[in-house]
Amino acid sequence: MSEPESHLTETQTSRLKEEKWWTPVDPVDWSENSPQSIALTACTLGLAIGGGLCAAVLQGWQSTGGTFGLYVAIVAMYHMLEYLSVALYNPGYLEIDSFMFNPDVGNGYITAMGVSLAEFWLEWWCGMFTGSNTRLVYLCKLVGLTMAVVGQVMRTLAMVTAKTSFNHYVATRKEKSHRLITHGIYAWERHPSYVGFFVWSVGLQTMLLNPISCVLFAAVLAYFFKRRVQREERFLLRFFGREYEQYQRQVSSLIAFI
Numbered sequence: 175m176s177e178p179e180s181h182l183t184e185t186q187t188s189r190l191k192e193e194k195w196w197t198p199v200d201p202v203d204w205s206e207n208s209p210q211s212i213a214l215t216a217c218t219l220g221l222a223i224g225g226g227l228c229a230a231v232l233q234g235w236q237s238t239g240g241t242f243g244l245y246v247a248i249v250a251m252y253h254m255l256e257y258l259s260v261a262l263y264n265p266g267y268l269e270i271d272s273f274m275f276n277p278d279v280g281n282g283y284i285t286a287m288g289v290s291l292a293e294f295w296l297e298w299w300c301g302m303f304t305g306s307n308t309r310l311v312y313l314c315k316l317v318g319l320t321m322a323v324v325g326q327v328m329r330t331l332a333m334v335t336a337k338t339s340f341n342h343y344v345a346t347r348k349e350k351s352h353r354l355i356t357h358g359i360y361a362w363e364r365h366p367s368y369v370g371f372f373v374w375s376v377g378l379q380t381m382l383l384n385p386i387s388c389v390l391f392a393a394v395l396a397y398f399f400k401r402r403v404q405r406e407e408r409f410l411l412r413f414f415g416r417e418y419e420q421y422q423r424q425v426s427s428l429i430a431f432i
Contacts, residue, residue: 206269206270207269207270211270212257212270215270215273216254216257219250219251219253219254219273220250220254222246222247222249222250223246223247223250223251223254224247225243225246225247226242226243226244226245226246226247226248226250227243227244227247228243229242229243229244229246230243230244230247235315235319236311236312236315238298241315241381241382242294242382244319244381245378245381245382248322248326248378249287249378251326252274252326252374253273253274253275254273255326255329255330255333256272256273256274256342257272257273257274259330259333259334259340260272260342263333263334263336263337263338263340264338264340264341267341272342274342277342282394286387286390286391286394289387289390290378290379290382290384290387290391293382293384293386293387294382294383294384297383297384303383311383314380314381314383315380315381315383317377317380317381318377318378318379318380318381318382319377319381320377321373321374321376321377321378321380321381322373322374322377322378322381323377324370324373324377325369325370325371325372325373325374325375325377326370326374327370328359328363328366328367328369328370328373329366329367329370329371329374330370331358331359331366331370332359332360332366332367332370333367335355335357335358335359335360336355336360338351338352338353339351339352339353339354339355340367344402344405344406344409345409345413346409348412348413352413354410354413354414354417354418354421356421356425360425361425362425363425363427363428364421364422364425364426364427364429365399365403365427365428365429368399368402368403368429369427369428369429371395371399372392372395372396372399375391375395376388376391376392376395379391399429400429403427403429407422
């Protein structure tokens with residue numbers, strides 16, 4: 175029970191008058207890594223996935239609106255899975271950046287996605303594919319969708335298989351939890367998370383029928399991942415020595431051919 179109003183101090187009485195029925199008991203913490211911020215971000219991604227899939231089903235995924243809806247759902251699912259992998263296997267590193275909205279310092283990912291969407295809507299506005307071979311357009315979209323799904327499966331399997339040994343950033347020192355993972359998907363590809371992201375990204379541009387972005391994404395990601403792999407493998411050789419040298423000889427990587 176609350177105290178009689180006569181027993182309340184002047185400050186408490188003033189506060190009661192200012193508060194409304196919707197005022198939270200405790201102020202909501204909207205700081206960057208607060209549970210509320212993360213919950214709101216996850217909720218927004220969930221709405222994007224649901225809304226995108228609904229648009230794809232209702233309008234037909236081959237239509238412009240349906241393709242865009244499918245694109246939104248796939249991208250939102252990617253960010254959700256990135257966060258979930260950290261939450262399940264590396265909770266000590268969990269933060270709002272685990273959604274990987276801006277994985278690089280230079281905002282390259284955000285810029286690239288913006289450019290690809292600009293190309294997609296510019297093509298629609300100009301009617302570039304109006305009257306084009308319907309079967310060929312459908313085939314390109316289907317190939318792109320398949321690539322995006324395969325790429326996402328590869329990346330997710332890589333994170334699930336590596337568990338605590340997976341990190342979104344290149345590890346420069348060996349932690350106690352670090353293990354050299356050579357089973358599962360790592361038994362036939364040394365860097366499945368990188369290859370998966372590459373296939374996912376190029377596949378999305380193919381699905382959107384973005385010829386310019388498709389070429390740019392492939393070229394930029396090939397350059398980025400080749401440099402990243404070279405740097406990462408220097409540390410892996412330092413961490414695991416001959417064990418990793420043997421693994422390099424036994425298992426190749428598609429990154430070498432990009």
